[in-house]
Amino acid sequence: MRAEVHQVADGTYLVHGHHVNWVILKDGDALTLVDTGYPGDREGLLASLAQVGGSPEAVAAVLITHAHNDHLGSAEYLRARHGTPVYLHPAEVPHARRDFLQQATIGDVLRNAWRPGVVPWARHVIQVGGTRHNPVTAPEPFPGFPGEGPLEVPGRPVPVHTPGHTDGHCVYHLPSAGIVISGDALVSGHATSRIQGPQILHGFFHHERDRVVASLDVIGALDGDTLLPGHGPVHRGPVRAAAEQARERAS
Numbered sequence: 231m232r233a234e235v236h237q238v239a240d241g242t243y244l245v246h247g248h249h250v251n252w253v254i255l256k257d258g259d260a261l262t263l264v265d266t267g268y269p270g271d272r273e274g275l276l277a278s279l280a281q282v283g284g285s286p287e288a289v290a291a292v293l294i295t296h297a298h299n300d301h302l303g304s305a306e307y308l309r310a311r312h313g314t315p316v317y318l319h320p321a322e323v324p325h326a327r328r329d330f331l332q333q334a335t336i337g338d339v340l341r342n343a344w345r346p347g348v349v350p351w352a353r354h355v356i357q358v359g360g361t362r363h364n365p366v367t368a369p370e371p372f373p374g375f376p377g378e379g380p381l382e383v384p385g386r387p388v389p390v391h392t393p394g395h396t397d398g399h400c401v402y403h404l405p406s407a408g409i410v411i412s413g414d415a416l417v418s419g420h421a422t423s424r425i426q427g428p429q430i431l432h433g434f435f436h437h438e439r440d441r442v443v444a445s446l447d448v449i450g451a452l453d454g455d456t457l458l459p460g461h462g463p464v465h466r467g468p469v470r471a472a473a474e475q476a477r478e479r480a481s
Contacts, residue, residue: 233267233274235281236464239407241385244458245278247271248358249351249421250300253411253458254282255385255404262384264293264402264411265460266304270358275304291383292316294369295413295460296399297326298333299360306366317381319391320371322398328365332396332437342434351421387411392448394441395431401449408454410469415445416476419462428457428465428472429479443480446473 234246235254243254247267252275255262261284267275279285292305292314305326308314318326325332339352355361372381372389380386387402392415402411414435419426430446433439450473457465457472465472 233271233278235278238456238458238464239404239409242404242407242409242458243278243282244464245274246463247274249354249461251458251460251462252278252301253402254278254284255383255387256282256284257384259284259288260384261289262291262293262387263289263308264387265295265301265413266292266308268300268355268358268360269303269362269364272304272307286312286314289314291381293381293383293387293389293402294318294322294326295401295411295415296396297322297366297369298396298414299362299364300355301413301460302326302364302366303359305369306364309366309368316366316369317372317383318369319389319398319400321391321393322396322400323369323371325396325398326366326369328363334434338434342432345422345432346424347422354421390448390452392445394438394443394445395436397437399445401452403452403454405453407456409456409458410449410452410454411458412449413460415442416449416457416473417459417461418457418465419459421461425479426462428476430476431461443477446477446480449473
């Protein structure tokens with residue numbers, strides 16, 4: 231599988247894997263990786279690092295928006311093989327360890343199998359390792375969190391807590407570039423969705439849907455004009471307007 235790498239700003243790349251995205255932030259020779267795709271995306275993930283002139287050894291930190299397998303896929307690989315720290319919101323750390331699991335169950339999927347795209351999506355998830363037990367052995371909370379300001383990693387993203395999809399879901403704001411890396415709190419498409427553009431995922435994907443909708447206000451308050459979602463293409467336009475459109479569609 232070949233990942234599609236798109237440069238969206240200086241030192242910022244959105245990468246499309248198997249129906250899921252990750253982001254590479256580059257500062258000189260050092261990299262930050264935001265999310266890591268499915269376990270089955272590993273070849274594409276490593277190739278994307280090389281395509282931007284990097285390597286696994288150059289990744290100074292892995293930041294995770296939330297600890298679902300389509301975002302956590304190669305985090306433990308990088309931590310165990312290369313000693314790369316894996317950072318999450320404190321509430322998401324035990325989720326990454328798999329002390330508990332907040333994601334759609336087999337029953338949820340079966341109850342929603344009537345929806346267009348759900349059965350092919352579920353088949354694909356199995357093929358790329360989305361149902362594997364894939365914990366991070368030693369995930370870490372953000373250094374200094376919940377202090378205000380950026381993390382001292384390449385790209386200096388600012389984590390912003392946006393709970394609902396999971397308890398510790400975070401988006402990452404790049405204020406100087408006007409970019410919001412939105413994970414699954416706000417997406418621009420999905421294999422189970424018949425619409426394109428800003429939206430939230432179907433309710434069965436969320437731990438607490440009402441909190442997802444409430445978190446759209448938090449995202450909308452961030453200054454930016456480029457949205458890099460966990461699913462779907464890059465979205466250009468005011469982040470506030472994208473959040474409002476997603477809220478309208480959710481209602």
